[in-house]
Amino acid sequence: MTTVLVVAGPESTRRRASHEGAGSGASPSSRTPPVILVGLRDEFKALASEGVDVVVRQTDDEATLISWLHEAASAGWGVVVNPAAYTHYSYALRDAAAVVTAAGLPLIEVHRSNPVRDEHRPASVLSAAATGVIAGLGLDSYRFAVRAAADRVTARAVPATAQA
Numbered sequence: 610m611t612t613v614l615v616v617a618g619p620e621s622t623r624r625r626a627s628h629e630g631a632g633s634g635a636s637p638s639s640r641t642p643p644v645i646l647v648g649l650r651d652e653f654k655a656l657a658s659e660g661v662d663v664v665v666r667q668t669d670d671e672a673t674l675i676s677w678l679h680e681a682a683s684a685g686w687g688v689v690v691n692p693a694a695y696t697h698y699s700y701a702l703r704d705a706a707a708v709v710t711a712a713g714l715p716l717i718e719v720h721r722s723n724p725v726r727d728e729h730r731p732a733s734v735l736s737a738a739a740t741g742v743i744a745g746l747g748l749d750s751y752r753f754a755v756r757a758a759a760d761r762v763t764a765r766a767v768p769a770t771a772q773a
């Protein structure tokens with residue numbers, strides 16, 4: 610089974626604190642599911658039928674985000690990360706992203722909006738450590754990123770001889 614971990618950083622609402630839910634259809638473990646999980650539930654179910662497990666997590670806590678990226682690197686999971694406001698200043702998160710890509714795993718940075726449009730949030734300190742960046746497409750940013758990460762982890766799992 611290929612696993613893609615979708616992690617989202619601080620949300621601009623006070624709707625929930627730390628949360629984890631399984632994207633492939635399992636019941637969320639607590640309270641309100643992340644918006645990503647609700648909006649892409651059918652998509653994640655389709656991926657599950659292809660052997661791709663999508664795990665969705667959200668937290669406001671930087672240290673937790675870092676530990677999840679380290680977990681993904683150890684477990685061999687692809688990562689889709691929306692670092693939210695941490696995008697613009699967390700070198701700690703950037704270093705954790707680099708741990709994932711240095712392990713040969715895809716890490717796709719996503720944003721629902723296009724942050725470069727905001728003069729107060731001009732740059733991402735994570736992008737250089739990411740495999741790719743998708744921004745400005747709303748929920749589609751996640752949709753395309755999960756597919757890209759899944760394809761890359763799956764390709765990585767297939768031995769070179771089988772691909773020839």
Ligand SMILES: O=C1C[C@@](O)(C(=O)O)C[C@@H](O)[C@@H]1O
Pocket residue numbers: 619691692693694695696719720721722723724730
């Ligand atoms: O918190 C956020 C949300 C965001 O990551 C997005 O998904 O559009 C874009 C960031 O610039 C901003 O700080």
